[in-house]
Amino acid sequence: MLSWTRESAMTEIKEDNVCRTGEWVPENRLSRSWAKLKRNKAALVGGVLLLAYVLSAFFAPLLFPGNPSAPNLINSLETPTLKEPLGTDELGRSILGRIIYGSRISLLIAVGVVSVGIILGIPLGLVSGYYGGKIDFAIQRVTDTMLAFPGFLLALALVAVLGVGLKNTVISIGISMVPMYIRLVRGCVLSVREEDYVEAARAVGTRDLIILVRHILFWASGCSRPPPNGGRCSVRPGLTCSMHHMWRLFPALPSFWQCSVSTCWVTACAMPWTRDSKYECTPKTAPGNQGLARPLSHPGRRCQGGGWDRF
């Protein structure tokens, strides 16, 4: 009894409050995540950019009062001034305002597309991987067919069938992403399905659905967390370039902005591969357990790797 008490007391101190370097680690999970994030500068920069992007889209009416689509021909093609930091386009509309409002649509499409992909892709991938056999075969052959088309072409074809519009754009791009999610989730499920604890869960009489959600999806979700890729959703109806070189630059800015955000995000997740392992606090670390993914990740989880590069 004595040795157990001592052992447990020691683990308590070692694992909860001090990491291997002897640094004090906060008790609270949130502040611990923040401490981890602070160490990774690339992740921090990416996170701040992303946050700024999301916040500006959310608070667009506060940042830019007025209608970004209302033409004001008197002020057309103005050079940047204090009032119009990025100038105006050929119809005299503020380019900054249009960028800010444009990001709303971008984000909306991004969230919508990923949601469609997840809602359709994850259940299908789970079922396909867990049950195998005929169901797996059927789902995978349909997936093969969908993957045979280039993603963009598939989305375009779907738009041609469904018609244009924000909703149809989201649906068609979302559907074109479904096969990727199916494959990704199925792969994760296949690697987790044979784990002993899944068998142990079955041995205590757990239902299949609960096993799928609690024991497999929880684990696989570490690998399938989709990067909110800004660059992927640069469908911005109505943003046209003027003839002037300078004006051509500014509408391109959101794309640049998105690219930088997404690049930083990806970098943030890629960077820690090269990181010094002396900072590690969790006992077992694997590629997927790091970067922005790390502070967000689960304390006991070791990702099975290969999450990001599958995209």
Add this chain to the structure above:
Amino acid sequence: MHARFHTLDGVVKAVDGIDFEVYQGETLGLVGESGCGKSVTALSILQLLPCPPAEIQGRILFEGKNLLDLDQEDVRKIRGNDISMIFQEPMTSLNPVLRIGEQISEAAKIHKNMTRKEAWRWAVEMLRMVQIPGPGSRSRQYPHKFSGGMRQRAMIAMALCCNPRLILADEPTTALDVTIQAQIMTLMQGLKDDFKTAIVLITHDLGVIAEMASRVVVMYAGKVVEEAPIKELFKDPRHPYTQGLLGSIPVIGRKEQTGRRLQEIPGIVPSPLQTPLGCRFHPRCPKVMNRCCDQEPPMICLAEHRRVSCWLEA
């Protein structure tokens, strides 16, 4: 009972016609080398083997009911509630992303219709019962904070959660070091006496068997070769395979006493794809006779729960 696997290389008869009984409150040892079909036997009882490729035939009677006749839903209700299993690998049999308490309370939630809170309280009680210090705070931790012995205790708590009548313990101590082994064994013995649970103890460690079991079934290549009460098995092993197993236990000072070195059984367990004709043990048997090579020996009953399958006894 038979368990076959249909594979691309042919039909693997992992378990080929075995029969044994377990009584209430009894510990039955199931012994044999690696690859004898011990684990397949346990998994077949709970029907945890994927079918196909596995095909299980025969009868598995539990309190008069044939488990093989039940549909999936009924089997699921029995798993964890009436029959539960302790797995070999405590390190991988717990889900690393769920708290210990959550995993133990799962069975209680499923079978005893407890609410989340009740089940959690029950899980803490179970952890206390398996002598984990500070069960309240421990139940909120994740498996990576548990040592091997503690994880195995947690697995035992999980198995005992619904107070099952039969526990299938598949090498519960193999992955643990010797001192922890002894603790776990004592613990299981105590819990067995408290709960009147029957245990099927699957192991290749005859020391553990001697400590725990009251009766032993020896398996070889998917068949039962000998069954005996524990004392008789150690005193008077009849089957050459059992003799070989007992001879391969190291005993300090044996060489000085008997002049013999530690014995081994030459060769390995035959692949279940190509089982030898006649007695399955004959290619490795030191006492092999002519008819062992082409005729399968009958099961010879010597007394109640004392039987052996060998031509030497015929």
